[in-house]
Amino acid sequence: MKGTIYLAGPLFSEAEREFNRKLAGMLRNAGYEVFLPQEDSADNSKSREKLDNATLFKKNVEGIDKSDLVVAILDGGSDVDSGTAWEIGYAWARGIPIVGLRTDFRTLGIEGIxxxxxEECAVGICINVEELVLFLEQR
Known part of the structure; x- marks a missing residue:
């Protein structure tokens, strides 16, 4: 096993959850253990009816704490998902490296990606899944 990755990203639409599953599968095939909140903390619409927010929060924080690296999906226009932004900040404060994945080709222009x-707390930002896997292999 190459290490544990916490996969941070939006998980509210069917398309987001499917992309997250696909990406987690690719990372697992590359030899990583992956904490995927929508599965590992059961953060989805059904579990939110049964679990309280404090329990979901605790499970996700524990997932970050146990990870060697955070891969953060940065798609969604000029601002990333607010939960993902929090996870990035928390990981950075804990000294856990963050690698961004930005497949959305829109940029902020002169301000950056x-x-x-x-952007400044990430050790790298990749523009597609293949580049991400290659970047991780070279770390």
């Missing part, structure tokens, strides 16, 4: 606070 994403918000500078997100």
């Amino acid at each position: 994403v918000n500078l606070m997100i």
Whole structure:
């Protein structure tokens, strides 16, 4: 096993959850253990009816704490998902490296690819899944 990755990203639409599953599968095939909140903390619409927010929060924080690296999906226009932004900030404060994945080709122009606070705490930002896997292999 090459290490544990916490996969941070939006998980509210069917398309987001499917992309997250696909990406987690690719990372697992590359030899990583992956904490995927929508599965590992059961963060989805059904579990939110049964579990309280504090329990979901605790499970996700524990997932980050146990990870060697955070891969953060940075798609969604000029601002990333607010939960993902929090996970990035928490990981950065804990000294856990963050690698961004930005498949959305829109940029902020002269300001950079994403918000500078997100961009500056990442050890790298990749533009597609293949580049991400290659970047991780070279770390």
